[in-house]
Amino acid sequence: MNDVRNREGGVLTKAQPIARVTLHEELVARLRDLIVEGELAPDVRVPERTLCERFGVSRTPLREALKVLASEGLLDLLPNRGATVSRLTQADLDEMFPVMGALEALAGELACTRITDEQIAEVRALHYQMVLHYTRKELPQYFRLNQRIHEAIMDAAGNATLTRMYQGLAGRIRRARYLANMSKARWDQAVEEHEAILSALAQRDAARLGRILKQHLQNKGETVKESLAADGDRLSRTA
Amino acid sequence: MNDVRNREGGVLTKAQPIARVTLHEELVARLRDLIVEGELAPDVRVPERTLCERFGVSRTPLREALKVLASEGLLDLLPNRGATVSRLTQADLDEMFPVMGALEALAGELACTRITDEQIAEVRALHYQMVLHYTRKELPQYFRLNQRIHEAIMDAAGNATLTRMYQGLAGRIRRARYLANMSKARWDQAVEEHEAILSALAQRDAARLGRILKQHLQNKGETVKESLAADGDRLSRTA
DNA sequence: CCGTAGCAGTTTGCATACAAAATGCAAGGT
DNA sequence: ACCTTGCATTTTGTATGCAAACTGCTACGG
Numbered sequence: 001m002n003d004v005r006n007r008e009g010g011v012l013t014k015a016q017p018i019a020r021v022t023l024h025e026e027l028v029a030r031l032r033d034l035i036v037e038g039e040l041a042p043d044v045r046v047p048e049r050t051l052c053e054r055f056g057v058s059r060t061p062l063r064e065a066l067k068v069l070a071s072e073g074l075l076d077l078l079p080n081r082g083a084t085v086s087r088l089t090q091a092d093l094d095e096m097f098p099v100m101g102a103l104e105a106l107a108g109e110l111a112c113t114r115i116t117d118e119q120i121a122e123v124r125a126l127h128y129q130m131v132l133h134y135t136r137k138e139l140p141q142y143f144r145l146n147q148r149i150h151e152a153i154m155d156a157a158g159n160a161t162l163t164r165m166y167q168g169l170a171g172r173i174r175r176a177r178y179l180a181n182m183s184k185a186r187w188d189q190a191v192e193e194h195e196a197i198l199s200a201l202a203q204r205d206a207a208r209l210g211r212i213l214k215q216h217l218q219n220k221g222e223t224v225k226e227s228l229a230a231d232g233d234r235l236s237r238t239a
Numbered sequence: 240m241n242d243v244r245n246r247e248g249g250v251l252t253k254a255q256p257i258a259r260v261t262l263h264e265e266l267v268a269r270l271r272d273l274i275v276e277g278e279l280a281p282d283v284r285v286p287e288r289t290l291c292e293r294f295g296v297s298r299t300p301l302r303e304a305l306k307v308l309a310s311e312g313l314l315d316l317l318p319n320r321g322a323t324v325s326r327l328t329q330a331d332l333d334e335m336f337p338v339m340g341a342l343e344a345l346a347g348e349l350a351c352t353r354i355t356d357e358q359i360a361e362v363r364a365l366h367y368q369m370v371l372h373y374t375r376k377e378l379p380q381y382f383r384l385n386q387r388i389h390e391a392i393m394d395a396a397g398n399a400t401l402t403r404m405y406q407g408l409a410g411r412i413r414r415a416r417y418l419a420n421m422s423k424a425r426w427d428q429a430v431e432e433h434e435a436i437l438s439a440l441a442q443r444d445a446a447r448l449g450r451i452l453k454q455h456l457q458n459k460g461e462t463v464k465e466s467l468a469a470d471g472d473r474l475s476r477t478a
Numbered sequence: 479c480c481g482t483a484g485c486a487g488t489t490t491g492c493a494t495a496c497a498a499a500a501t502g503c504a505a506g507g508t
Numbered sequence: 509a510c511c512t513t514g515c516a517t518t519t520t521g522t523a524t525g526c527a528a529a530c531t532g533c534t535a536c537g538g
Binding site (some may be wrong): 081 | 522523524528529532
């Protein structure tokens, strides 16, 4: 599919469009990474000039990138006073997790109606790999697999609009999750919930999967909250 | 609250920050209106120069605004080939209404847990005013009140993150609703659903309100779909 | 001693300038 | 007649320049 016929009737498989990325596009991606990974601290003014030198570009594309990131909520732009990484407060997180819950619950419900057996098998594979990391107490790998499972369900939902909103929110939350740890009890609970997620998905039980995911996200929120409370607020002081 | 004490102990009510709006900010708002109201047709290239002359600004702030609107999904930006208003396809709408349903359902549930009697009274007032317009078959006024009711519930939910995502999606959907009409049966049904919404909200029955709103949005989606099917696809050819 | 005013340096907002890419058209070839 | 090719024009992407706003410091006055 997606082939094209030229005049003589010969078939030309449509080539991948050459990836020509404009500077501002690239800058948006790079800056987003810097912010998510905490390299740029919240509330610290980052002069445009500094960033320009860092990336070797002029101010014009950089400013375009800043505007985009501000509209995504990662930066705050004060007129005539430049950009700061927006601080993620506890209140922000309290707001974000319920929204994530609603989006993921919808994704789960939609996924149940259209997921293929192959896709379920893939989620199952990811799941068991994740459980393996759990038994080995490998938290970073666990997180990575965890994220991939949620993304796989999101993909199976087949709703690009939903995915976009999910990714936007997930990107902001990830900043917090970078710092968060997990108590043993929470980790046990999360894995149990993932067992239930897999089971509901395999049975294509939309209502149940929706409920579980909503609860799962609420618990994730609690986990992050506990972790931050324990740590002291590292979100503020990360260099 | 939010007052500030100066050195002598006198109270200074914190004044509204002077609205100094930068050009690109203003441009984002104005362009958004042009797009939502259909003044700029989908898929038509709009050269930057034209817009610059229209607004009397240079290309720099205009381009910053274009990047933001593109990140909101209202524009498509093709490298070296400028901006076009993104076409709202039937498939897009099919994706958007379920997401709206999930967001509004969450808003309803949250609202039930924190809404005050005064806020309920206000929603009730809006509701009866809306019903009045319904009995008089005043569709535009009906739409306006309808929108305000949904926004009032959103406000009552007290979740700024949720509100932002809702507004973003609502802005895009509104483009379609501008053109949509309603059959008598659909209109009757919508008003009935709004009665149920008011009732559930007044009883602060979160679960029920959530279910009703989700269904309500699904029906709205069906209504728009029918309307577009009847009209032929006006979204494509609006001048 | 504290507080304010004024000034130099910095930073931002916007306009303009220039290079690369795309578009449209006309001339030439098949 | 159609398709290709090359060139002039338009449009976009990025860099630079300039004026206005902000920042921090010093000096002056109470």
